[in-house]
Amino acid sequence: MSGVSRVRMVFADAAGHRREIEHAPGCSVMEAAVEHEIAGIEAQCYGAAVCGTCHVYVEAERFADTGSRSPWEVEMLDALALSRPNSRLSCQIRVDAAIDGMVFTLPERQDALA
Amino acid sequence: MSPHAGSLPGHVPPARVIDLDVYNPSPELDDPAEAWAKLHDREEAILWTRGNGGHWIATRGSSIKAILEDHESFSSNVLMVPRERGLSNLLPTAADPPRHRPFRMLIQQALTPAAVRELEAGIREMSRSLIAGIAPRGRADFMADFASQLPTGVFLKLANLPVSDFPLLYGWMESVMRPDGSADQGELMQRFADYLLPILRERKANPGSDVMSAIATAVIDGQPISEDDAVNMATTLVLGGLDTVAALMSFAWDYLARDPDLQVLLVAHPERIRDAVEEVCRRFPVGTNTRVTARDTQIDGVTIKAGDLVTTPQILHALDPREYTDPMRFDIDRQTGGYSSFGHGVHRCPGSFLGKVELRIALEEWLAAIPSFRIAEGARVRVSPGVTAGIFSLPLSWQA
Numbered sequence: 001m002s003g004v005s006r007v008r009m010v011f012a013d014a015a016g017h018r019r020e021i022e023h024a025p026g027c028s029v030m031e032a033a034v035e036h037e038i039a040g041i042e043a044q045c046y047g048a049a050v051c052g053t054c055h056v057y058v059e060a061e062r063f064a065d066t067g068s069r070s071p072w073e074v075e076m077l078d079a080l081a082l083s084r085p086n087s088r089l090s091c092q093i094r095v096d097a098a099i100d101g102m103v104f105t106l107p108e109r110q111d112a113l114a
Numbered sequence: 115m116s117p118h119a120g121s122l123p124g125h126v127p128p129a130r131v132i133d134l135d136v137y138n139p140s141p142e143l144d145d146p147a148e149a150w151a152k153l154h155d156r157e158e159a160i161l162w163t164r165g166n167g168g169h170w171i172a173t174r175g176s177s178i179k180a181i182l183e184d185h186e187s188f189s190s191n192v193l194m195v196p197r198e199r200g201l202s203n204l205l206p207t208a209a210d211p212p213r214h215r216p217f218r219m220l221i222q223q224a225l226t227p228a229a230v231r232e233l234e235a236g237i238r239e240m241s242r243s244l245i246a247g248i249a250p251r252g253r254a255d256f257m258a259d260f261a262s263q264l265p266t267g268v269f270l271k272l273a274n275l276p277v278s279d280f281p282l283l284y285g286w287m288e289s290v291m292r293p294d295g296s297a298d299q300g301e302l303m304q305r306f307a308d309y310l311l312p313i314l315r316e317r318k319a320n321p322g323s324d325v326m327s328a329i330a331t332a333v334i335d336g337q338p339i340s341e342d343d344a345v346n347m348a349t350t351l352v353l354g355g356l357d358t359v360a361a362l363m364s365f366a367w368d369y370l371a372r373d374p375d376l377q378v379l380l381v382a383h384p385e386r387i388r389d390a391v392e393e394v395c396r397r398f399p400v401g402t403n404t405r406v407t408a409r410d411t412q413i414d415g416v417t418i419k420a421g422d423l424v425t426t427p428q429i430l431h432a433l434d435p436r437e438y439t440d441p442m443r444f445d446i447d448r449q450t451g452g453y454s455s456f457g458h459g460v461h462r463c464p465g466s467f468l469g470k471v472e473l474r475i476a477l478e479e480w481l482a483a484i485p486s487f488r489i490a491e492g493a494r495v496r497v498s499p500g501v502t503a504g505i506f507s508l509p510l511s512w513q514a
Contacts, residue, residue: 024389026451034227034467035388044226048462050218070183072460094451112219 007095011038011056014108023095029104030054030091040106047091049073052080053110054090058102065098082107125419126162135165136195136402136425137293138499145497151433151442159414160424167196169404169423175431175454177413181405181424182458185210188405188424190461194501195404195423199299201290204353205346210408211460216334217347222464224272224325230468233268237472240267241479249483252514253490256367257360257506260480265359265472273351274324275313282309287356292500306349314344325351358400359469361504363476365398366390368505369444371489376446381485384478389446391474397444399428399455400502428454487512 006022023032033041042053140149192200206217321327431454456463490509
């Protein structure tokens, strides 16, 4: 249907395989990834930011485009072994025009926080 | 005046005070949506009602989201108003971090997207079989004949509970979620416990792959889960899982029955059913959450004092004109998201993905078999308000 602008997102796994998806804005990057069955976004808690299994690395130079991290998200990311300075929980990033074309790199595995 | 009226605490500005029962905001209306929407005529983002013992009501999408995301300022230790009905033992729902985490991880294992995908074929099969039974009749009470059956079937399968126990469990759940003042809540909780404890003990001895077995055999912080904690987890699952999806479906079919153009569009473009599901979730949230303030917090220029109760009726986010253009209108082209219908923060509904999948599959199968339907002539359709709201009698008819 026309009128709905789609946002493009690229998911790159640790081996370098890339998949591009298009999704309507509004929901979270995690929800868009789950709907497109992106392997590597497990999203066990589906948006509560408690499990750490929708972890992604965002493009460092476009980090600010993904919005700000809440203290809670930072706490969760700090507890993840594979966390890096450009880590985000994709359930906490909103799909909107600011992230159009963004590459989300997946960690080599998703470790659920115990 | 609402029941349980409380006296006004000194820190509540009188200009913010209203009289409203959040569980029954407009006894005179068949659909309370307009009564809720009227609160948006006011400038404030948080009001105080004298109803149900006296508590705050967050009235905007922004204040609702801020409160639900801030578990440090707003504790889940009271989940209902008035305070004495607070359901404070439910797990993980009434627990705050860090105690919350192991219980939440336990419950969500059964509901991950990967686990739900495994259930999809069964949900489709169940939908088809229910629809095959009613389609030739040309009429049905949607709730009795379909919406109460499908999610219940899925839930009972997940929990491996006998279908014959459903009326019993459903009755207790209704008394908690749509209280009429006749039942003592402590007594109701005890009924759940008396029912669930023997089942949990049996599953602990002979565990299966169901969610009750997972609860019964769980290890929490290195120790086997206590019987009390197991019962409180299992009770939450029944309260949260038994009728929320059915209620969501009742709103969806009520709306769709009155919009023949949308029926035509979705039949021609079934790929748009996903967008319809999103808009159902945005426009027809079923719940009202409660939090108890843990530390004095400023919201919208007022101090919410430690100990104050705050409710967040999800529908006030849905109908907030600052969040959505023409919010009453159902519009599948809306770019939704961000709604409060499944909550926010660490307690966000762990079953939301399952609920949306059930709704999508049910719509796909229903429209394939019954492409055109309407509200049965002469039927009076009423929204039953409550902690969770729904339309519990929805007579539909179609050309068989």
